[in-house]
Amino acid sequence: MNIKPSNSVLEIGCGDGYGARILSETGAKITAMDINIDTINYAQRKYSKDNLTFLPYNGNIIDLPEHSFDIIISFQVIEHVTNLDVYFQNIKRLVKHDGLVLITTPNRTYRLTSGQKPWNQYHITEYNETGIKTILKQHYPQSHVYSISANPEIVNIEKERCRPQRYDYNAKEFHYVYRRSNYLDYYSTKDFYITTDNIDEGLDILISNKQLL
Numbered sequence: 001m002n003i004k005p006s007n008s009v010l011e012i013g014c015g016d017g018y019g020a021r022i023l024s025e026t027g028a029k030i031t032a033m034d035i036n037i038d039t040i041n042y043a044q045r046k047y048s049k050d051n052l053t054f055l056p057y058n059g060n061i062i063d064l065p066e067h068s069f070d071i072i073i074s075f076q077v078i079e080h081v082t083n084l085d086v087y088f089q090n091i092k093r094l095v096k097h098d099g100l101v102l103i104t105t106p107n108r109t110y111r112l113t114s115g116q117k118p119w120n121q122y123h124i125t126e127y128n129e130t131g132i133k134t135i136l137k138q139h140y141p142q143s144h145v146y147s148i149s150a151n152p153e154i155v156n157i158e159k160e161r162c163r164p165q166r167y168d169y170n171a172k173e174f175h176y177v178y179r180r181s182n183y184l185d186y187y188s189t190k191d192f193y194i195t196t197d198n199i200d201e202g203l204d205i206l207i208s209n210k211q212l213l
Contacts, residue, residue, distance in 0.1 A: 010032075016039050
């Protein structure tokens with residue numbers, strides 16, 4: 001994602017604002033929103049700057065001008081959403097006609113067994129390729145679906161982190177995976193990639209309104 005200083009960017013579900021702060025370093029105008037007022041207050045205190053604005057979001061229609069953003073991102077948010085109609089309505093109304101939308105969500109395939117409800121208490125629904133495509137057909141049919149994966153060591157670490165939460169977990173089958181104390185010292189964005197192959201084998205699902213590959 002190449003963000004230019006002239007771009008206007010909306011982040012829906014910014015959490016504590018760390019990611020929005022990184023985006024602001026591009027010089028673009030960043031608007032970051034979250035439904036949790038405590039995290040918004042924290043972000044405003046810690047990260048606010050001239051080109052970075054934090055706003056509370058009440059879960060309804062976002063009261064901002066139509067087609068006013070070059071880029072809309074919403075990372076690890078859709079799994080928390082109960083009203084998908086409103087979620088996608090906001091995105092479609094606010095992105096410019098030639099703008100870019102990027103949405104990510106955890107891939108349920110390695111996190112849950114068939115029929116298992118999310119063990120993360122804040123996740124309403126977790127999606128695999130079939131599930132997310134069904135949702136998109138109803139709400140955002142002009143989108144493309146990709147897998148976000150990584151080098152084998154990262155994939156193994158993440159799968160072993162989640163495996164004890166699966167219903168089919170058997171402690172006797174546990175295989176120790178080396179966990180580093182500071183991942184940022186060993187891994188970077190170069191260790192990750194997107195693909196359309198074997199989407200259910202990836203770590204996250206990526207949705208975009210544009211063809212990325």
